[in-house]
Amino acid sequence: MPLPPVYGHADARAMLASAARAGNLSQSLLVHGPAGIGKERMAMWLAQRVMCEAPRADGPCGQCRSCRSIDRLEHPDVHWFFPLPRPDAATPEKLRDKLEEARGVELEARRANPHHVPQFDKAPAYFMGTIQNLQRLAGMRPAVGSRKVFVVGDAEAMVPQESSQEAANAFLKLLEEPPADTTLILTSSNPGALLPTIKSRVLPIRLLRLTADEVRDFLVRELKMADGEAASLAAVSEGAIGRALRLAPAGGNAGTLQRQRETGRELLQAALADSEAARFAAANAVAPSGARGEFTGTLESLALWLRDLMAIAAGAPDTVAYAGADEALLRRLASRPGLRAEGVARAILHVQEAQEMAGGNVNPQLILSDLLRSVRRALS
């Protein structure tokens, strides 16, 4: 499946298209802004503009062979890099090969599903082997056109930690003297974490959050979501398509979203129930393993219920975003003796901790039964 079109960012696109038209497009750029707003898609759009066979005044044509092969992530001169977990490897050469193999696997997943949200068991990063692979490709002549483009997503993962100090320095070398036929596009949602020496060599392009309408359009057109549901999901997306996709896993299946919302409600009610058995049962009703994406979605849903509970408890019912139809239930819960806004805030923090743990190898049922007990304590 091809990449979806770019949603939003009209100003940034106009500015970049005009620079490209004037022949002033920088060779090294940094697209930055909040997570999930489409920075890497924008970087691909820019790659399309650089490689397009018949560019228009407002950007790439979207139709030519080059534009289409970038849409399918198949252009031999457009290289998409992103942080990956460290594979087990005995030697630096093996590590390099395995990293390139893992990049291929991840690209294949993105080709099969452009809305694919990567899920890794270990924290992803940029390793020396990744940068060596990038350098090797940068040193080669373009395979079909006259230029090469590198998109380096989440570039802040190249921070000088002990494992990646040398990776950052090696990348810096490339930025200092990029081959004349090479365009480098970095993206980052945390540009403050980039090495200052890297930041000083790239032209920054700042992207803003999308409007709720832009996120809704994406959900309706790309995920075929019903209008009303898309609007309510867009309302809690914080202007980030990535966040909407995380909340709506399984390709945005409306049933999944509804089910998660209900599971979130059941969990909240179980957390507040008087009996320990109710919490135990609710935790055990969650699939023990396998569906990690689903579990993450369930936790996200509980966090959204708690935020809405917070809005009611703080006397701001019109900011309820997620559980609008269940306001009566929220009001009842909010009026419990002992429930305070600070407690709800603490409960939300507990959910965030559980979300971090869910990224590791801990059994979801264990995470959940601990979580429900902590939430109960915070809310009583």
Ligand SMILES: [Zn+2]
């Ligand atoms: Zn084109």
